Amino acid sequence: MDNRAETLTATGIPTGKIGVWWFLASEITVFGGFIASYVVVRLGSSGWSEAASHLNFTLALINTFVLLTSSLTMVLAFAAVEERAPKRLRTFLCLTILMGLIFLGIKAFEYTGEIVKGFTPGAGIFWSFYYGMTGLHALHVLGGIVVNLVLLVAALRDTLRPNEHRVELAGLYWHFVDIVWIFLFPLLYLT
Amino acid sequence: MSDVAATGVGEPHHEELSFWRTYVFSTDHKTIAKQYLSLGLFWAIAGGLMTYLMRWQLAYPETEVPGWGFIAPDFYNMLVTMHGTIMVFFVAMPVLLASFGNFLIPLMIGARDMAFPRLNMLSFWVFASASLVLFSSFFVPGGAASAGWTGYPPLSAKAAYTGVNWGLNLWLLALALEFVSFLMGGINFLTTTINLRAPGMTFIRLPLIVWMQITAAVLFMLSVGPLIAGAVMLLMDRVVGTTFYLPEGGGQPLLWQHLFWFFGHPEVYVILLPGLGIVLEIMPVFSRKPIFGYRPIIYSTIAAGMLSFIVWAHHQFLSGMDPRLAMPFSITTIIISVPFALIVFAMIATLWRASISFSTPMLFAIGTLSIFIIGGLTGIFNGSAPVDIYIHDTYFVVAHFHFTLFSATFFAGFAGLYFWFPKMFGRMMNEILGKIHFWLTFVFFNAVFIPMHLVGLGGMMRRIANPMQYEFLQPLQPTNVFITVAAVLLIVGQIPFVVNFFWSLFRGRVAERNPWQANTLEWSTSSPPPHGNFETVPVVYRSPYEYSSPEVAKDWLPQDQPLEPSAVARQ
Numbered sequence: 001m002d003n004r005a006e007t008l009t010a011t012g013i014p015t016g017k018i019g020v021w022w023f024l025a026s027e028i029t030v031f032g033g034f035i036a037s038y039v040v041v042r043l044g045s046s047g048w049s050e051a052a053s054h055l056n057f058t059l060a061l062i063n064t065f066v067l068l069t070s071s072l073t074m075v076l077a078f079a080a081v082e083e084r085a086p087k088r089l090r091t092f093l094c095l096t097i098l099m100g101l102i103f104l105g106i107k108a109f110e111y112t113g114e115i116v117k118g119f120t121p122g123a124g125i126f127w128s129f130y131y132g133m134t135g136l137h138a139l140h141v142l143g144g145i146v147v148n149l150v151l152l153v154a155a156l157r158d159t160l161r162p163n164e165h166r167v168e169l170a171g172l173y174w175h176f177v178d179i180v181w182i183f184l185f186p187l188l189y190l191t
Numbered sequence: 192m193s194d195v196a197a198t199g200v201g202e203p204h205h206e207e208l209s210f211w212r213t214y215v216f217s218t219d220h221k222t223i224a225k226q227y228l229s230l231g232l233f234w235a236i237a238g239g240l241m242t243y244l245m246r247w248q249l250a251y252p253e254t255e256v257p258g259w260g261f262i263a264p265d266f267y268n269m270l271v272t273m274h275g276t277i278m279v280f281f282v283a284m285p286v287l288l289a290s291f292g293n294f295l296i297p298l299m300i301g302a303r304d305m306a307f308p309r310l311n312m313l314s315f316w317v318f319a320s321a322s323l324v325l326f327s328s329f330f331v332p333g334g335a336a337s338a339g340w341t342g343y344p345p346l347s348a349k350a351a352y353t354g355v356n357w358g359l360n361l362w363l364l365a366l367a368l369e370f371v372s373f374l375m376g377g378i379n380f381l382t383t384t385i386n387l388r389a390p391g392m393t394f395i396r397l398p399l400i401v402w403m404q405i406t407a408a409v410l411f412m413l414s415v416g417p418l419i420a421g422a423v424m425l426l427m428d429r430v431v432g433t434t435f436y437l438p439e440g441g442g443q444p445l446l447w448q449h450l451f452w453f454f455g456h457p458e459v460y461v462i463l464l465p466g467l468g469i470v471l472e473i474m475p476v477f478s479r480k481p482i483f484g485y486r487p488i489i490y491s492t493i494a495a496g497m498l499s500f501i502v503w504a505h506h507q508f509l510s511g512m513d514p515r516l517a518m519p520f521s522i523t524t525i526i527i528s529v530p531f532a533l534i535v536f537a538m539i540a541t542l543w544r545a546s547i548s549f550s551t552p553m554l555f556a557i558g559t560l561s562i563f564i565i566g567g568l569t570g571i572f573n574g575s576a577p578v579d580i581y582i583h584d585t586y587f588v589v590a591h592f593h594f595t596l597f598s599a600t601f602f603a604g605f606a607g608l609y610f611w612f613p614k615m616f617g618r619m620m621n622e623i624l625g626k627i628h629f630w631l632t633f634v635f636f637n638a639v640f641i642p643m644h645l646v647g648l649g650g651m652m653r654r655i656a657n658p659m660q661y662e663f664l665q666p667l668q669p670t671n672v673f674i675t676v677a678a679v680l681l682i683v684g685q686i687p688f689v690v691n692f693f694w695s696l697f698r699g700r701v702a703e704r705n706p707w708q709a710n711t712l713e714w715s716t717s718s719p720p721p722h723g724n725f726e727t728v729p730v731v732y733r734s735p736y737e738y739s740s741p742e743v744a745k746d747w748l749p750q751d752q753p754l755e756p757s758a759v760a761r762q
Contacts (some may be wrong), residue, residue, distance in 0.1 A: 009386045009387075010385070010386050010387065010388045010392075011385055011386055013385075013386065015306045015307075015382055015386045015387075018306075018381070018382045018385055018386055019306065019307060019310075019378050019379075019382045022377070022378045022381050022382065022412065023374075023378055025412060025413065026374050026377070026378075026412040026413065026415070026416055027416070028416070029412075029413050029414070029415070029416025029417060030416035030417070030419045030420050031416075031420070032416060032417065033416050033417025033418070033419070033420040033421065033450060033453070034417075034420040034423075034424075036417070037417075037420065037421070037424075037435075037446055037449075037450065040446070041442075041443050041446060044443070045441060047441075120432070121427065121431045121432055121433045122431070122432035122433060122434065122440070124434070124440060124441055125434055125435070125440055125441030125442050126441075127433070128424070128427070128428075128433035128434050128435050128440070128442065129435070131427075131431070131433065132423060132424055132427055132433065132435070136420070136423060
């Protein structure tokens with residue numbers, strides 16, 4: 001019965017894919033709303049660059065590379081599905097999850113450093129946005145890690161079989177989270 | 192052809208499900224629709240009874256409400272807040288969007304179920320937990336939220352300002368859960384309509400309510416994101432100590448208003464469009480005429496949907512935003528009345544020279560139309576900035592949005608219930624009780640809300656607990672008493688419906704497949720439809736409103752009925 005959704009299609013596009021794209025469309029407006037608020041409020045007042053200069057640029061740069069690389073491994077995981085190479089699929093899913101965790105670890109380390117210096121979420125409007133936007137993004141990374149873990153467990157148990165396309169769907173989401181970071185990084189760290 | 196022969200994709204399965212899987216954790220879209228309906232009706236009773244307390248306080252301030260007791264100003268604030276929240280998010284949305292959408296979309300497009308049945312079940316249970324959270328917020332120390340249903344900061348951003356801490360946090364949590372639930376629901380509606388249409392069911396053959404439902408779903412999904420971000424900010428302000436909306440920390444209270452109304456205005460159409468869709472389904476059936484202007488109605492719906500994203504600041508003319516914004520938002524607001532006027536004219540043209548049968552669903556549909564027209568006209572007053580400066584935040588605005596949203600939620604909702612009740616529950620509702628219900632509702636609705644315009648023009652502000660405190664409002668008190676009496680009678684007028692609903696549920700006349708002789712696909716299957724909806728997936732041959740067609744002898748021509756040439760070809 002649950003396969004019905006995947007097999008009956010009036011447009012020829014897999015139903016799951018349409019669902020994920022609509023989901024991403026709504027996610028874009030969540031981050032879009034946050035980013036637009038940030039830009040508008042920032043344009044209306046001063047003192048933001050000074051606050052931003054206290055951020056740890058080096059760590060964020062490393063994190064950007066980690067997340068970008070994890071998108072690559074996610075693509076390679078999907079390529080492994082298409083080439084029917086289950087072993088490589090597991091490896092690349094593992095790597096993607098690992099890099100997601102590294103990203104969160106570095107982010108937590110960054111937060112700690114800032115809070116120790118006194119830049120808590122209540123330290124000013126820049127810090128409100130900084131913690132709000134990166135925090136929401138980190139939650140999305142965590143969500144992506146959970147999704148990939150579910151896929152990995154299924155791959156290890158060999159129960160992924162009729163639903164391998166889910167790797168592609170998880171990949172769409174993972175790339176989306178990556179792209180959000182591509183926006184957040186310059187907006188917060190480079191201005 | 193027997194069921195057994197129809198093997199392959201999408202075959203209905205007949206395995207026996209346990210009680211829990213059938214009635215509670217069901218993945219059947221029809222059961223989920225009924226679950227949304229029951230929860231929505233529960234909240235409608237709660238939100239409706241609150242108006243009794245509010246109206247009594249306004250007519251006879253600081254006297255004991257019979258059956259309740261004194262109402263303190265704080266408690267009145269809570270009533271106003273929760274009445275709005277409940278009616279918009281916990282009645283209108285679950286009933287119009289989730290219940291009718293869930294029930295009708297798969298049946299009308301000829302699908303066996305939603306595209307993601309388990310996601311559908313999850314949506315309902317997330318909504319149920321939102322309901323539970325909102326319900327429990329009444330019982331926490333400090334009471335439920337009392338910062339208005341719009342939750343404007345800074346009032347809502349610090350617990351100290353309203354004296355409500357947990358109530359407002361739970362309110363935010365309930366709204367967040369509700370949004371998640373309707374996001375999942377919207378994904379399901381859209382994916383189902385895009386991909387699960389039966390053979391021959393092109394987009395331009397979809398019943399109009401399906402168009403309205405998916406437009407509403409798109410509007411919701413694309414507008415709620417910024418408010419989710421805004422709600423995260425508000426919750427962080429309250430719990431973590433950020434200063435997004437607090438000027439002392441460099442924040443902007445006005446930011447919330449923009450985020451809220453960027454969602455809030457499309458949200459009006461999220462409620463309104465399914466309501467209009469119900470009316471558009473019912474009118475051709477009881478006029479025995481095709482709908483007037485099927486395609487223009489679709490184009491208008493899409494145009495109105497797009498325009499609804501650029502009108503939001505008409506809620507904020509007096510908020511202190513840049514006054515140069517007032518003119519552009521006035522203009523877009525007045526432009527948006529054009530597509531709706533077109534839909535209204537299409538409805539009237541459908542009725543024109545028709546042989547109308549005034550059954551209960553039709554009465555409620557015409558009631559929706561007539562009341563919505565008045566609500567739309569007062570909307571033009573509100574939308575033009577110079578007039579709004581005078582009537583902003585008065586009872587004129589309250590009257591305006593009740594004329595639009597009460598008509599969509601209750602008149603159209605009742606119309607839909609009386610119309611699809613036989614399909615939902617397999618029994619007819621009682622016509623006499625239905626007509627009594629209609630006339631009581633129609634007369635007393637107008638008795639409540641027409642005088643409310645006058646009270647508003649007299650300057651009475653919304654959300655005040657005691658108008659008698661202001662000398663200039665004291666002459667309006669007799670009108671306020673009149674409104675209260677009418678409001679109580681409006682509530683009493685709902686008793687015939689409650690009686691009718693439960694009596695018909697168990698004792699009503701058993702409904703045949705197509706009691707109204709209608710064309711859309713849901714009437715081609717049994718009442719109520721089985722799990723899997725159709726014996727065989729229907730094939731669609733034509734548009735949904737072929738009434739009084741010259742091609743056939745009878746005055747209706749179902750979408751899935753082949754005409755002679757193909758009937759010959761089948762032999």
